[in-house]
Amino acid sequence: MPAEKSTPAQIIESIGGPENIAQMTHCATRLRFELNDNSTIDQAKVEAIPGVMGAVPQAGNRYQVVIGGGVESVYNDILALPEMKGVGSEKSAEEIKAAARSGGPRGRFHWLDSFFEFLSDSFRPILGALLGASLFITFMALMASLGIIGNWADSRVTLPPTWAFLNLTWKGVFYFLPLMVAYNATKKLRADPWVGFSVMAVLMLPGFLAMKEGAETLSIAGSQVEVVRLFGGLPLTIFDYNSQVFPPLLMAAVLAPLYRGLKKIIPENVQLIFVPFLTMLVMIPVTAFIIGPIGVYAGAGLSGILKSVNDFSPFIFAILIPLLYPFMVPLGLHWPINAVMLLNIQTLGYDFIQGPMGAWNFACFGATAGVLLLSVRYKEIDMRQTAIGALAAGLFGGISEPSLYGIHLRFKRIYPSMLVGCAVGGLVQGIGGGVTTKAFVFTSLLTIPAFSNIPLYALSVGIAFIVAMALVVTRDFRTRDDRTENTRIREENEADLAAESLQKEQAAGGTDTAAQPAPVKAALQPGAVTEIAAPLDGRVVALEEVPDPVFSKGTVGAGVGIDPSGDTVTSPGDGKIIVAQSTGHAVGVRLDNGIEILIHVGIDTVNLAGKGFEVHIKRGDQVKAGDPLVSFDRAIIEEAGYSLITPVLITNQRKFADVKPLASGVVSAGQPLLAVTAKPAPEPAPAV
Incomplete structure (x- = not known):
């Protein structure tokens, strides 16, 4: 006998299977489907699935399945179904990122798009290690700021053994950074990443740098370099490649096509030996003699351009960088700048870009904080959850991507507010003369001590954060259409959660326990017809005419609407209060006869946050017919x-x-409003 299908599987089957799903998302209580065709769906079949509270067909081919507070788990279980592989779900960060790129040069030139994807994928896998190292750096910077140790970033300073060991915790990541980049870059270009790693490793060996002892000093492009003659006179430039990222990137770009070309011409049964060997045979000298020096000089050139701007006017530079970053990050243009920061530290002993960049990051996080405050104010559960996660990643990890791709690029009104925060933060740094750092760090709350002028840097990022947050809160991040849609979804969520609360109260009542079977309630006696009194004065409105699909479709329950002429909601009978919203807009009563009633005062009135309402009861209260509730x-x-x-x-x-x-027509409180008919008694089993 086949096993009964799970709730997620039944839901997908009932709406026509995976092939009928164009897109699937979820909010706080509902699965939201965009279907190819919803005309064949059996509504009763969907609503009979265990765990489904109701279903709501909508305009076009949109369809919603009401789950309640556990919707995220059901959503994830649906995505995990084997048959759902490849079925469209909500837009990912990558899709949003691609949409942002399409408006810029990367959307018009395929090669440019590929280039920045190469840069991105070369760094992204090691962001965790860099983030971890940046926190070690922050700790060392804090200790130096407190005068406990000397300059931890200066190789000429001898630290006590314990502190010297702690200093290695971050140096290991940056010393071997070229090897990590070589591995990722080679893998991205579909060559053996360990071959790329091995080629770059030659330039990282202590013996390579030790060759400097017999080298001659030459002046090249105004720089003094150490050169040793090999193979009868070929000049090998000796550099310290630790922390360098341009050389491994260039090396991978040359190695990959060579590696793939060799695989095409070498017989398959000997590729394992000769493809890596021949690749290394060519690439080790090419990297050491040509690519390595070119990479160093290319990075130095880009660094020199930025340094020239900074030297010309630190004030302009401090404002320019924060204003450029909000556009550079979506396009992936920040990856080369990260490499320049590392090069600055390696060559200059400090970096001047990360300080202004911090103004952008904190303006970004401030805008997210503004979104969070508004989502809390307007009880937007979905956006609140997104903003909390993005803000935590930003403030404590220095990561802007969750804010950028999860929120900011979705709502165009955020960017102007954020840019003002960027400009003000950069302006403060520019007026103060700028800040530098001696280590590569992620600009978060935890890394503030890593900067040269801590008070100036903290003031600038704090102002950037506050200005962006205040402007988002003042201007809002949503258009009028966005607000209308969010209000509708919020009201749906509120109604769904209220109905779910009623169901849980019912389950907690213990009426179905086998140990102590409770007597059947009066309204549940087979064939019983029970009248329900009107809870307020007014004009009766058919349920389908209630101006909200959540109610008019009967998703929450069967009944009617009342357009009130009075101002007080009373209890329709004797019972217990099981839902008592503090805002006063919704009350749930379980009558002693077994009928459960939800009275929802007005449509979308949850937005008033209790203004204009006075609640006379609380959850758990016993009430009598006619008692005032709200x-x-x-x-x-x-x-x-x-x-x-x-x-x-x-x-x-x-x-x-x-x-x-x-x-x-017109009805008064206490007059009969609804007739509720119990199910008939089950037919007796036939005699055997």
Whole structure:
């Protein structure tokens, strides 16, 4: 007998299978599908799946399945299904990144796009190691700032043995950085990464640098270099390649086509031996004699250009870098600059780019903080979760990508606010004369002590953060259409979670336990018809006319709406309060007869955050028919532009055979409103 399919598998099957899914996302309570064709979906079949609270067809081929608070787990389980491999889900950071690139030069020139992807993939795998090393650097910088140790970044300073060992914790990463880059770059270009690693390793050996002792000093392009003559007079330039990244990048770019070409012409049964051997035979001398020096000079040239700008006007440089980075990062143009920072530290002993870059990073994080504050204010669960993660990665890790790709590139109103923060932060640094650092660090809260002028740097990044955050909060990050959509989703989430709360309360009541079977409630007696009183005065509105699809489709429950003429919601019967929103807009009552009712005052009134509402009860209270539950100020709700139509819903409708309106037109509180009919008694089993 085949095993029963899981809830995720049943959901996918019920909506037409993976081939019918164009796109799938989720919010705080719902799976949201863009289908190729939703005309054949059996609504009842979807809603009968265990764990599904309801389903909502929408305009076009959009379709929503209501899950409740556990939607993320169900979403992940769906993605993990074997049949879902390759099916479109929500836009990834890479897709957003690609969209950003399409508007710039990388979108028009394929070779440029490939070049920056090569740079990106050469560095991305080692970001974790660089981040870890940057925190060790921060610790050493802090100790030096406190006067506990000397200049940890100066090789001429002798540290006590314990501190010398601790200093190695970050040096190991940067000393062997060329080998890491060589491995990643060669792998990216589809050649054997260990061959690229081995070629670069020759230039990293202590013996290579030791050849300097017999070298002659020459002046090349204004620089003094050490050259040793090999093979009868060929000049080999001796450099210290530790921390260099341009030479391994150039080496991989030459090695990869050579390696792939050799694989095409060498018989397959001897490729394992001769392809690596011949590649190394060619690439080791080519890298040592030509590529290595070219890489060093190329990096020095780019560094020299930036240094010239900084030397000409540190003030201009401090403003220019933060304003350029918000556009460079989406295009991948920041990767070469990272390499220049490393080269500056290796050649100059300090870097002058990371300080202004910090102004950009903290403006970026400030904009994210503004988004977080607004998402908390307006109870936008999805955006709040995204912003919390992005802000933590930024402030403590110095990583801007989660903010940039997860939020900022999605909402065009954020960039102007963020750019103002960048400019102000850079301006503060420029006025103060700029800051430098003696080590490559990720610009986060934890790395502030790594900079030369700590008070100036802290002030500049703090101002950049605050300005960007304040502007995002003031201007908002959403357009009017965005706000309308977010309000709709938020109201859906609120209604779904309220219904889920009712279900959990019901399950926690213990009415189905075998040990102590409870008596059947009056409204659940087979065939019983129970009348439900109106909870407020007003005009009865058919459920399908309620101006919100969450309610009008019956997703939350069956019932009617009331356009109120009064200002007080009363209890429709004796029972217990199981939902009591602090904002006053929603109340749930479990009547003693077994019927559960949700009364939702107005549409989208959750946005008022309690303004205009007075709540008279709390969760767990026992109430009698006619007891006041909530009072509301009609003028405040109407002035805010929200509908007062109040859905009155039977949320455990599946326990009953039918729910019908009893009233139409004007109704008063306490008058019959709904008739709830219990299911008939099960037919007796036939005699055997």
